[in-house]
Amino acid sequence: MAHDSTPHFHNQPGVAKIRVGAKEFMCIGALPPFDHPHVFIDMGAADEAVCPYCSTLYVYDESLHGGADPAECVYRSEEILDPTAA
Numbered sequence: 001m002a003h004d005s006t007p008h009f010h011n012q013p014g015v016a017k018i019r020v021g022a023k024e025f026m027c028i029g030a031l032p033p034f035d036h037p038h039v040f041i042d043m044g045a046a047d048e049a050v051c052p053y054c055s056t057l058y059v060y061d062e063s064l065h066g067g068a069d070p071a072e073c074v075y076r077s078e079e080i081l082d083p084t085a086a
Helices: 077-081
Strands: 017-020 024-027 039-042 048-050 057-060
């Protein structure tokens, strides 16, 4: 499944921008069940992109190595399925 190799990010906290450590990723909007259609975003040569569904501004930060700032914006499906998962 592509989710295992493509980072997924959400904006559940409603922040103005999310710094991400990947130029290719999926935006899911908010956490399920309030997520929007999962959108593949490819920044290409740019250092920022806006999700066409939720208007979240994503800014590339190489130092995050696939993560996000705020860190809670990284979507991990196992956390939704099992809230006790680490």
